[in-house]
Amino acid sequence: MAEEGAGAQAQQQPQLKMNILAQFIRDMSFENILAQKGGATDIQPDVQVQVNLDAKKRNVDHQYEVSIKLNVTSKAKESDVVLFVLEMDYAGVFHIENVPEDQLHPFLLIECPRMLFPFVRRVVSDVTRDGGFPPLNLENIDFVALYRNELLRRQQAEAASATKS
Template structure:
Protein backbone atom coordinates (compact mmCIF):
# COMPACT_ATOMS: atom_id res chain seq x y z
CA UNK A 1 0.00 0.00 0.00
CA UNK A 2 2.77 2.44 0.92
CA UNK A 3 4.56 1.58 -2.33
CA UNK A 4 1.43 2.46 -4.32
CA UNK A 5 1.15 5.81 -2.53
CA UNK A 6 4.83 6.59 -3.19
CA UNK A 7 4.37 5.60 -6.84
CA UNK A 8 1.31 7.86 -7.18
CA UNK A 9 3.22 10.76 -5.60
CA UNK A 10 6.11 10.22 -8.01
CA UNK A 11 3.70 10.34 -10.98
CA UNK A 12 2.17 13.62 -9.75
CA UNK A 13 5.49 15.46 -9.63
CA UNK A 14 6.97 15.62 -13.13
CA UNK A 15 10.62 14.72 -13.59
CA UNK A 16 12.99 17.69 -13.93
CA UNK A 17 14.45 17.81 -17.41
CA UNK A 18 17.56 19.77 -18.22
CA UNK A 19 20.10 19.57 -20.98
CA UNK A 20 22.70 21.84 -22.49
CA UNK A 21 21.61 23.15 -25.89
CA UNK A 22 24.92 24.85 -26.64
CA UNK A 23 27.78 26.60 -24.91
CA UNK A 24 30.24 29.18 -26.15
CA UNK A 25 32.78 31.84 -25.25
CA UNK A 26 31.05 35.21 -25.60
CA UNK A 27 34.14 37.21 -24.72
CA UNK A 28 37.73 36.31 -23.86
CA UNK A 29 40.66 38.54 -23.06
CA UNK A 30 44.14 37.49 -21.93
CA UNK A 31 46.70 40.16 -21.19
CA UNK A 32 50.25 38.94 -20.55
CA UNK A 33 51.51 41.96 -18.62
CA UNK A 34 54.79 40.25 -17.71
CA UNK A 35 55.74 39.84 -21.39
CA UNK A 36 54.69 43.42 -22.22
CA UNK A 37 56.99 44.77 -19.52
CA UNK A 38 59.82 42.60 -20.77
CA UNK A 39 60.79 41.52 -17.29
CA UNK A 40 61.51 37.98 -16.28
CA UNK A 41 63.14 36.07 -13.49
CA UNK A 42 61.59 34.23 -10.58
CA UNK A 43 58.07 35.12 -9.65
CA UNK A 44 55.79 33.85 -6.92
CA UNK A 45 52.31 34.12 -8.43
CA UNK A 46 49.28 35.03 -6.33
CA UNK A 47 46.11 34.28 -8.30
CA UNK A 48 42.78 35.96 -7.52
CA UNK A 49 39.60 34.65 -9.15
CA UNK A 50 36.34 36.61 -9.20
CA UNK A 51 33.19 34.90 -10.46
CA UNK A 52 29.94 36.56 -11.51
CA UNK A 53 26.83 34.67 -12.66
CA UNK A 54 23.86 35.83 -14.68
CA UNK A 55 20.81 34.04 -16.08
CA UNK A 56 18.04 35.16 -18.36
CA UNK A 57 15.08 33.65 -20.13
CA UNK A 58 15.36 33.28 -23.89
CA UNK A 59 12.49 33.83 -26.32
CA UNK A 60 12.14 30.06 -26.91
CA UNK A 61 10.01 28.29 -24.30
CA UNK A 62 11.97 26.51 -21.55
CA UNK A 63 15.32 27.95 -22.71
CA UNK A 64 17.63 29.94 -20.49
CA UNK A 65 20.99 31.57 -21.04
CA UNK A 66 23.41 31.28 -18.12
CA UNK A 67 26.62 33.32 -18.20
CA UNK A 68 29.64 32.66 -16.03
CA UNK A 69 31.99 35.62 -15.99
CA UNK A 70 35.52 35.17 -14.68
CA UNK A 71 38.06 37.82 -13.86
CA UNK A 72 41.41 36.23 -13.00
CA UNK A 73 44.40 38.31 -11.97
CA UNK A 74 47.84 36.91 -11.21
CA UNK A 75 50.30 39.09 -9.32
CA UNK A 76 53.83 38.54 -8.10
CA UNK A 77 53.60 37.99 -4.32
CA UNK A 78 56.79 39.92 -3.62
CA UNK A 79 56.43 42.99 -5.84
CA UNK A 80 52.61 43.00 -6.32
CA UNK A 81 53.25 43.54 -10.05
CA UNK A 82 50.54 42.09 -12.30
CA UNK A 83 51.67 39.05 -14.29
CA UNK A 84 48.52 38.42 -16.31
CA UNK A 85 44.83 39.24 -16.45
CA UNK A 86 42.28 36.83 -17.92
CA UNK A 87 38.66 37.84 -18.41
CA UNK A 88 36.11 35.44 -19.83
CA UNK A 89 32.35 35.45 -20.37
CA UNK A 90 31.26 31.85 -20.96
CA UNK A 91 27.63 31.09 -21.79
CA UNK A 92 25.56 27.95 -21.66
CA UNK A 93 22.11 27.72 -23.21
CA UNK A 94 19.93 25.28 -21.30
CA UNK A 95 16.58 23.66 -21.89
CA UNK A 96 14.94 23.36 -18.46
CA UNK A 97 11.52 21.89 -17.75
CA UNK A 98 9.51 20.99 -14.66
CA UNK A 99 11.46 23.06 -12.17
CA UNK A 100 9.05 24.83 -9.80
CA UNK A 101 9.05 28.61 -10.29
CA UNK A 102 10.36 29.28 -6.76
CA UNK A 103 13.32 26.95 -7.40
CA UNK A 104 14.17 28.12 -10.92
CA UNK A 105 16.47 31.01 -9.95
CA UNK A 106 18.76 28.93 -7.71
CA UNK A 107 18.64 26.05 -10.22
CA UNK A 108 19.84 28.33 -13.03
CA UNK A 109 22.60 29.90 -10.93
CA UNK A 110 23.82 26.72 -9.22
CA UNK A 111 23.17 23.63 -11.34
CA UNK A 112 23.69 25.16 -14.77
CA UNK A 113 27.10 26.74 -14.02
CA UNK A 114 28.16 23.48 -12.36
CA UNK A 115 27.42 21.63 -15.61
CA UNK A 116 29.59 23.89 -17.79
CA UNK A 117 32.40 24.48 -15.27
CA UNK A 118 34.69 21.68 -16.59
CA UNK A 119 34.71 23.39 -19.99
CA UNK A 120 35.56 26.74 -18.40
CA UNK A 121 38.38 25.11 -16.42
CA UNK A 122 39.84 23.62 -19.59
CA UNK A 123 39.77 26.94 -21.48
CA UNK A 124 41.46 28.78 -18.59
CA UNK A 125 44.15 26.09 -18.41
CA UNK A 126 44.79 26.23 -22.16
CA UNK A 127 44.84 30.03 -22.36
CA UNK A 128 47.26 30.46 -19.45
CA UNK A 129 49.54 27.72 -20.83
CA UNK A 130 49.45 29.20 -24.33
CA UNK A 131 50.15 32.61 -22.77
CA UNK A 132 53.51 31.37 -21.45
CA UNK A 133 52.53 30.52 -17.88
CA UNK A 134 52.03 27.20 -16.15
CA UNK A 135 48.47 25.99 -16.88
CA UNK A 136 46.08 27.39 -14.29
CA UNK A 137 43.82 24.58 -13.09
CA UNK A 138 40.90 26.30 -11.37
CA UNK A 139 39.71 24.69 -8.18
CA UNK A 140 36.06 23.68 -8.01
CA UNK A 141 33.74 26.59 -7.37
CA UNK A 142 31.09 26.16 -4.69
CA UNK A 143 28.16 27.56 -6.65
CA UNK A 144 25.79 26.99 -3.71
CA UNK A 145 27.91 29.21 -1.45
CA UNK A 146 28.37 31.75 -4.24
CA UNK A 147 24.58 31.92 -4.63
CA UNK A 148 24.04 32.29 -0.87
CA UNK A 149 26.64 35.07 -0.68
CA UNK A 150 24.94 36.97 -3.52
CA UNK A 151 21.49 36.65 -1.89
CA UNK A 152 22.94 37.88 1.43
CA UNK A 153 24.67 40.79 -0.34
CA UNK A 154 21.41 41.79 -2.05
CA UNK A 155 19.47 41.60 1.23
CA UNK A 156 22.10 43.74 2.97
CA UNK A 157 22.03 46.22 0.10
CA UNK A 158 18.23 46.37 0.18
CA UNK A 159 18.31 46.89 3.97
CA UNK A 160 20.84 49.73 3.59
CA UNK A 161 18.73 51.42 0.91
CA UNK A 162 15.62 51.12 3.10
CA UNK A 163 17.46 52.61 6.09
CA UNK A 164 18.72 55.53 3.99
CA UNK A 165 15.30 56.32 2.53
Protein backbone atom coordinates (compact mmCIF):
# COMPACT_ATOMS: atom_id res chain seq x y z
CA MET A 1 0.00 0.00 0.00
CA ALA A 2 2.83 2.41 0.86
CA GLU A 3 4.45 1.68 -2.52
CA GLU A 4 1.26 2.64 -4.34
CA GLY A 5 1.10 5.92 -2.42
CA ALA A 6 4.73 6.72 -3.26
CA GLY A 7 4.12 5.96 -6.94
CA ALA A 8 1.06 8.20 -7.06
CA GLN A 9 3.00 10.98 -5.31
CA ALA A 10 5.83 10.72 -7.86
CA GLN A 11 3.31 10.99 -10.70
CA GLN A 12 1.83 14.15 -9.19
CA GLN A 13 5.15 16.03 -9.16
CA PRO A 14 5.17 18.51 -12.04
CA GLN A 15 7.34 17.72 -15.05
CA LEU A 16 10.46 19.79 -15.62
CA LYS A 17 10.02 22.15 -18.55
CA MET A 18 13.01 23.72 -20.29
CA ASN A 19 13.08 25.47 -23.65
CA ILE A 20 15.80 27.53 -25.27
CA LEU A 21 13.97 30.63 -26.46
CA ALA A 22 16.97 32.37 -28.00
CA GLN A 23 20.73 32.22 -28.16
CA PHE A 24 23.10 34.90 -29.35
CA ILE A 25 26.58 36.36 -29.26
CA ARG A 26 26.40 39.34 -26.90
CA ASP A 27 30.00 40.39 -27.50
CA MET A 28 32.95 38.99 -29.43
CA SER A 29 36.45 40.10 -30.23
CA PHE A 30 39.10 38.27 -32.26
CA GLU A 31 42.62 39.62 -32.71
CA ASN A 32 45.04 37.93 -35.08
CA ILE A 33 48.20 39.31 -33.50
CA LEU A 34 50.45 37.04 -35.57
CA ALA A 35 49.20 38.58 -38.83
CA GLN A 36 49.47 42.12 -37.43
CA LYS A 37 53.13 41.55 -36.55
CA GLY A 38 53.87 39.58 -39.72
CA GLY A 39 55.21 36.53 -37.91
CA ALA A 40 55.90 33.01 -39.19
CA THR A 41 52.89 30.76 -39.70
CA ASP A 42 54.46 27.37 -38.83
CA ILE A 43 54.40 27.93 -35.06
CA GLN A 44 53.28 25.33 -32.53
CA PRO A 45 50.46 26.94 -30.49
CA ASP A 46 49.76 26.66 -26.78
CA VAL A 47 46.07 27.43 -26.28
CA GLN A 48 44.67 28.57 -22.93
CA VAL A 49 40.90 28.72 -22.39
CA GLN A 50 39.23 30.49 -19.48
CA VAL A 51 35.50 30.01 -18.90
CA ASN A 52 33.17 32.07 -16.74
CA LEU A 53 29.44 31.52 -16.35
CA ASP A 54 26.67 33.89 -15.41
CA ALA A 55 22.93 33.48 -14.94
CA LYS A 56 20.21 35.95 -14.12
CA LYS A 57 16.45 36.06 -13.85
CA ARG A 58 14.65 38.03 -16.53
CA ASN A 59 11.58 40.22 -16.00
CA VAL A 60 9.31 37.57 -17.54
CA ASP A 61 8.12 34.68 -15.35
CA HIS A 62 10.19 31.49 -15.69
CA GLN A 63 12.77 33.12 -17.97
CA TYR A 64 16.49 33.16 -17.29
CA GLU A 65 19.49 34.38 -19.23
CA VAL A 66 22.64 32.26 -19.02
CA SER A 67 25.95 33.29 -20.54
CA ILE A 68 29.24 31.56 -21.23
CA LYS A 69 32.16 33.96 -21.28
CA LEU A 70 35.25 32.60 -23.01
CA ASN A 71 38.73 34.03 -23.13
CA VAL A 72 40.96 32.04 -25.50
CA THR A 73 44.63 32.95 -25.82
CA SER A 74 46.99 31.17 -28.20
CA LYS A 75 50.73 31.62 -27.68
CA ALA A 76 53.74 30.14 -29.44
CA LYS A 77 55.12 27.25 -27.33
CA GLU A 78 58.76 28.19 -27.99
CA SER A 79 58.66 31.96 -27.54
CA ASP A 80 55.47 32.71 -25.56
CA VAL A 81 54.52 35.24 -28.28
CA VAL A 82 50.74 35.76 -28.48
CA LEU A 83 49.29 34.46 -31.77
CA PHE A 84 45.62 35.32 -31.29
CA VAL A 85 43.12 36.31 -28.62
CA LEU A 86 39.41 35.47 -28.79
CA GLU A 87 36.94 36.84 -26.27
CA MET A 88 33.29 35.90 -26.50
CA ASP A 89 30.17 36.30 -24.40
CA TYR A 90 27.57 33.81 -25.69
CA ALA A 91 24.12 33.88 -24.10
CA GLY A 92 20.95 31.86 -24.11
CA VAL A 93 17.46 32.74 -22.94
CA PHE A 94 15.73 29.81 -21.26
CA HIS A 95 12.17 29.16 -20.18
CA ILE A 96 12.39 26.90 -17.11
CA GLU A 97 9.56 25.62 -14.97
CA ASN A 98 9.20 23.16 -12.09
CA VAL A 99 12.81 23.11 -10.93
CA PRO A 100 12.90 23.18 -7.11
CA GLU A 101 14.28 26.49 -5.80
CA ASP A 102 17.25 24.81 -4.10
CA GLN A 103 18.24 23.16 -7.40
CA LEU A 104 17.72 26.16 -9.69
CA HIS A 105 21.18 27.73 -9.27
CA PRO A 106 23.12 24.57 -10.20
CA PHE A 107 20.62 23.84 -12.98
CA LEU A 108 21.20 27.28 -14.52
CA LEU A 109 25.00 27.02 -14.29
CA ILE A 110 25.39 23.36 -15.31
CA GLU A 111 22.52 22.19 -17.53
CA CYS A 112 21.94 25.41 -19.45
CA PRO A 113 25.62 25.87 -20.43
CA ARG A 114 25.67 22.21 -21.54
CA MET A 115 22.87 23.04 -23.97
CA LEU A 116 24.71 26.10 -25.31
CA PHE A 117 28.19 24.59 -25.54
CA PRO A 118 27.92 22.88 -28.97
CA PHE A 119 27.00 26.24 -30.49
CA VAL A 120 29.85 28.00 -28.69
CA ARG A 121 32.26 25.33 -29.97
CA ARG A 122 31.10 25.86 -33.56
CA VAL A 123 31.46 29.65 -33.35
CA VAL A 124 34.99 29.35 -31.92
CA SER A 125 35.95 26.89 -34.65
CA ASP A 126 34.57 29.13 -37.41
CA VAL A 127 36.10 32.34 -36.03
CA THR A 128 39.58 30.86 -35.61
CA ARG A 129 39.43 29.32 -39.10
CA ASP A 130 38.15 32.55 -40.66
CA GLY A 131 40.84 34.43 -38.70
CA GLY A 132 43.63 32.57 -40.51
CA PHE A 133 44.34 29.71 -38.09
CA PRO A 134 43.42 26.04 -38.08
CA PRO A 135 39.90 25.66 -36.61
CA LEU A 136 40.05 25.41 -32.82
CA ASN A 137 37.79 22.59 -31.64
CA LEU A 138 37.25 23.22 -27.93
CA GLU A 139 37.45 20.23 -25.62
CA ASN A 140 34.31 19.40 -23.66
CA ILE A 141 33.91 21.51 -20.55
CA ASP A 142 33.00 19.81 -17.28
CA PHE A 143 30.37 22.27 -16.08
CA VAL A 144 29.80 20.28 -12.87
CA ALA A 145 33.49 20.64 -11.91
CA LEU A 146 33.43 24.31 -12.91
CA TYR A 147 30.38 24.88 -10.67
CA ARG A 148 31.93 23.03 -7.72
CA ASN A 149 35.22 24.93 -8.07
CA GLU A 150 33.38 28.25 -8.04
CA LEU A 151 31.41 27.25 -4.92
CA LEU A 152 34.66 26.23 -3.21
CA ARG A 153 36.35 29.49 -4.24
CA ARG A 154 33.45 31.52 -2.81
CA GLN A 155 33.47 29.54 0.46
CA GLN A 156 37.21 30.11 0.85
CA ALA A 157 36.82 33.82 0.12
CA GLU A 158 34.04 34.11 2.71
CA ALA A 159 36.13 32.22 5.28
CA ALA A 160 39.14 34.45 4.59
CA SER A 161 37.08 37.64 4.95
CA ALA A 162 35.48 36.30 8.16
CA THR A 163 38.89 35.69 9.76
CA LYS A 164 40.04 39.24 8.86
CA SER A 165 37.02 40.82 10.59
